[in-house]
Amino acid sequence: VNPSDSQVNRVFQTLCSHKLESGFRDDLKAMSELITTATTTLYAVVQEKFLPTPSKCHYLFNLRDVSKVFQGIYLAQPTHFEEKEKLLRLWVHECCRVFMDRLISEEDRVHFVSEIDNVMDQTMQIRLKEVLQQDEHAQDIVFGGVDLKNYEAEDPPYDQMVDKKGLKLFMEAKLENYNDEMKGKAMDIVLFKDAIEHCLRVLRVIRMPQGNALLVGVGGSGRHCQTRLASYIAEYKCFQIEINKNYNHQK
Structure with missing residues (x-):
């Protein structure tokens, strides 16, 4: 009912x-x-x-x-x-x-x-x-859980991202740190406006309790890269299932 x-x-x-x-x-x-x-x-x-x-x-x-x-x-x-x-x-x-x-x-x-x-x-x-x-415009409103004044803040506020230039600098710094730490898994991506906003959307979802999202798009559109970058910003470990002939439930 x-x-x-x-x-x-x-x-x-x-x-x-x-x-x-x-x-x-x-x-x-x-x-x-x-x-x-x-x-x-x-x-x-x-x-x-x-x-x-x-x-x-x-x-x-x-x-x-x-x-x-x-x-x-x-x-x-x-x-x-x-x-x-x-x-x-x-x-x-x-x-x-x-x-x-x-x-x-x-x-x-x-x-x-x-x-x-x-x-x-x-x-x-x-x-x-x-x-x-x-x-x-309504589509321009962007809120995100990042601190543009303190990149390493442990509990960044969920606030409106008015400073778009500062936001881009933040994302570029996080991407550079990711590439420095993840040797062999560096991501060569361009952080244009839509890419940054998509990354913030993923970050918003994964920070919520039991948050989940289905990213739909053609291959090469940046879904993996944006998810990995969002996970890195949230300080989460990103796990990806790779199916092969030896894969089983235990893995």
Whole structure:
């Protein structure tokens, strides 16, 4: 039996309230109900507007996706969120990562952003353009768990990556360190804008409890390299199964 809308809202509002009560400003604490309503409303819209087809058979969404939006919000630290607009940008970012990253056409992605704008107007009485920074688009919002001031920080904040030049320098430094440490497994890759953002997406997923992702793309598009670099930044050990005639369950 599927839970009712009111039950779903109550569960996720409890989670959101618990997070925002942990050190956030009073005006942000009061946003838990708005964020919850907006998220569940957007989820219903996505289920209705982005239906699976033979070419889009992975357009399947469930309540786990809603929970992933709140998992992303749980990565936020109160000291880095002192204004309502930034918290809403985080919400937009998490919705884009959970829902939009699954969409395979630019037309669908543009449609999704317009639906976010509609949902924000309907549930929060605020338009998307009002929370974006100057000359910023929803697709440009990038949050990441890296510290651009201290590359070796043990617990880097999950913050908006406004300094794109600083972010590129950080990624290049991490890639150089990886190549120095992994002799024989050096990666010769170009860290352009999309590559950096994809790496941050992988980093976001693997830092979440039981985080997992399926990377789809043609060979040579950088899926392995970006995953290895993200694992290195997170200080995780990257294990890759290599099937051969001697492979067994024990291995």
